[in-house]
Amino acid sequence: xxxxxxxxxxxxxxxxxxxxxxxxPDVTAGVQEREAGSPADNPHFDTALRLTAIALLLRPxxxxxxxxxxxxxxxxxxxxxxxxxxxxxxxxxxxxxxxxIVHDWPLADNHIYLLGYWLLAVSLALRSRDAASTLADxxxxxxxxxxxxxxxxxxxxxxxxxxxxxxxxxxxxxxxxAAAARMIGGLSDExxxxxxxxxxxxxxxxxxxxxxxxxxxxxxxLFATASTWxxxxxxxxxxxxxxxxxxxxxxxxxxxLLSFCGVTYAFAPVAGFGWLLLVMGLSQVExxxxxxxxxxxxxxxxxxxxDEVPWAELLLKFVQQG
Amino acid sequence: xxxxxxxxxxxxxxxxxxxxxxxxxxxxVLAATLxxxxxxGGGFGMFSTLDHGAFRGxxxxxxxxxxSEQLEIAASxxxxxxxxxxxxxxxxxxxxxxxxxxxxxxxxxxxSRVTLSVWCAEFDRTTLRGSERPMRTFIYDVPHEHAAR
Numbered sequence: 223x224x225x226x227x228x229x230x231x232x233x234x235x236x237x238x239x240x241x242x243x244x245x246x247p248d249v250t251a252g253v254q255e256r257e258a259g260s261p262a263d264n265p266h267f268d269t270a271l272r273l274t275a276i277a278l279l280l281r282p283x284x285x286x287x288x289x290x291x292x293x294x295x296x297x298x299x300x301x302x303x304x305x306x307x308x309x310x311x312x313x314x315x316x317x318x319x320x321x322x323i324v325h326d327w328p329l330a331d332n333h334i335y336l337l338g339y340w341l342l343a344v345s346l347a348l349r350s351r352d353a354a355s356t357l358a359d360x361x362x363x364x365x366x367x368x369x370x371x372x373x374x375x376x377x378x379x380x381x382x383x384x385x386x387x388x389x390x391x392x393x394x395x396x397x398x399x400a401a402a403a404r405m406i407g408g409l410s411d412e413x414x415x416x417x418x419x420x421x422x423x424x425x426x427x428x429x430x431x432x433x434x435x436x437x438x439x440x441x442x443x444l445f446a447t448a449s450t451w452x453x454x455x456x457x458x459x460x461x462x463x464x465x466x467x468x469x470x471x472x473x474x475x476x477x478x479l480l481s482f483c484g485v486t487y488a489f490a491p492v493a494g495f496g497w498l499l500l501v502m503g504l505s506q507v508e509x510x511x512x513x514x515x516x517x518x519x520x521x522x523x524x525x526x527x528x529d530e531v532p533w534a535e536l537l538l539k540f541v542q543q544g
Numbered sequence: 545x546x547x548x549x550x551x552x553x554x555x556x557x558x559x560x561x562x563x564x565x566x567x568x569x570x571x572x573v574l575a576a577t578l579x580x581x582x583x584x585g586g587g588f589g590m591f592s593t594l595d596h597g598a599f600r601g602x603x604x605x606x607x608x609x610x611x612s613e614q615l616e617i618a619a620s621x622x623x624x625x626x627x628x629x630x631x632x633x634x635x636x637x638x639x640x641x642x643x644x645x646x647x648x649x650x651x652x653x654x655x656s657r658v659t660l661s662v663w664c665a666e667f668d669r670t671t672l673r674g675s676e677r678p679m680r681t682f683i684y685d686v687p688h689e690h691a692a693r
Contacts, residue, residue, distance in 0.1 A: 326623070328584045328631050335567060335586035339560040346556035356556050363561035368588050371568045375582060375589035379572065382667065383592050391594055391667050391674075423599070423665050423674040436672050453591070490591065 264354040266515045270505040271306050271344060273522060275299045277497040278315070280526075283334065284322035292318050309348035316341035332368075333495035339364055340502060354505075361502040365479065366464030369457050376454055384454075389446040390438070391421055398491045401534030405541070407442030456482045472506075476514055479503045483521055493529035497522055574631070579664075579679050581630040599665035600629045601676070604644060608654035618647055632662040632680040641684030658684040 278296040282289050295315050299306045319338035323330045343364065347357035376383045393403040394417040403409050409417065420436035460482055463475040479499060487496035504518040527533070564586075571587030574580035582589030583596040590596075602625055604615045617625045621643045628636040641658040648655040660683075663676040 332588050332590050339564050343560040350556045359557040367564050371588040375592040380593035421672045421674050426676045
C-alpha cells in the first residue's frame, strides 16, 4: 500500500495533539505530508471543488450585493485551474455565504449554513500541507455532526416526529409530497382533498360541529411509518459512521450517505442539500476508488433529475393510464 | 521533553465542525427559550417537526379611534412577517408592526396601535385535527407624531 492511500485511510487522526520535541523541526515531515495528501494525488479533490462551484451556480443565493459575486467566483474556479486551488477564493465564498445568512437571519435554510462551513473547510484545507486528507476529515466531521443534530431533533427535541405525526400530516398537506402520497400512499385526488380539509387549522379553542374524518388508507399509514423510521435509521447510520472510528470498511460510510441522498432527495425538495452532501462525500473518496467517485457523480446528476423532472407525477400518470 | 499542543493542521480539520456545533447549540437554546423555528437557525431541525413556516402565522389587528380591523400581511411586508414568525422576539415583531403602521399611514388610514398575535399549529396525535396555539402577543403603540400624520 503506498503512502497516499495509507494516509487517506486514516480518516481521523489518532489524537488531536501531536508531540512536539524541542530543537529543530523535522524539515522532511512537511515534504512527505505534502506528497502524501496533496490534491494532485487525488483527482476527486478537484472534482469535489468543481461540483461545489456547479452547485453554487445551480442555486444562486443571497441579496443583490452577494449573489453576483458568488456566481462570478463559481465561474472563475470552473474556468481557471489556479483559482480552483486558491484558498482566498473559497474563503471569500465562505464569507459571502455568512453575509447571506446574516442578511435575512433567521430565514436561511440549514444547508446554507452547512455550505458556509464547507466553503470554510475548503479554504482551510487549501492552506494546509495535506489538503485532501484535511478536507476529508473536515467533511466527515461536518456531515457527522449535521446528521447527529438532525437525529437529536427528531428523537429528543421534537414532539411530533417519533409518533409519526410529522409524516402523516406532511404527506397530505405539503403539495410537494402530493404525488408520493397518491402513488405510494394510495390516495385518490378526492381523498387527498378531503384529508387536507380534515387537518385544516382551526382557531385556538374552536371546534367544528361536524368535523370531516381523516381517511388514511393502510398504505398511507405504512408509508408514513416507513418514512419516519427509515429517515431516522439512515440519518443515525450516517452520523455514526462519519463520527465514530470503527473497523467497518470505509465503503459502508459511503453506502449509507449515497443511500440517504438517493432516497431522500427523490422526495425532499432540497436538491441543494443533496448536492452539498454528495460533494462532501466525494471529498472523502480515495484516489484509487474510482468507481465510488463515479457513483457520487452519478448520484449528483440523479438528484439534479429528481429536482427538474416531476418524476412522481409522470410515473403516476403512466401507472394510471396503464 | 515532549509536550502536547493543538496543531494548526488539526485546527483546519475541525474548526468548521466546531463552528457548526456552536451554532447548532445556540439554535437549540433559542428554539427552547425564544420559540425560534426548529427548521431555522442552523440547528438541523428541518423535517423533524410540524412547527415550521407553513404551520406558523401572525394575526394583525390595527386600532385607532373609531377603527379596529384585522388585516392581512401585505406582500411588501412578507419578509418581515416571515422573520417575526420564525423568531417571535420583540425587535422583529416591532419591525413588522412599525412596517404595518407605516403602510397604513401611507394609505392615509388612522392607526394608533398594532397588535400582533403569533401562533403555531398543533395536531392531535390520533385524529390529526389541527388548531392554532398562541405563542406570543405583541402590542405596538404607534408613536404619537407618527399616528397623527
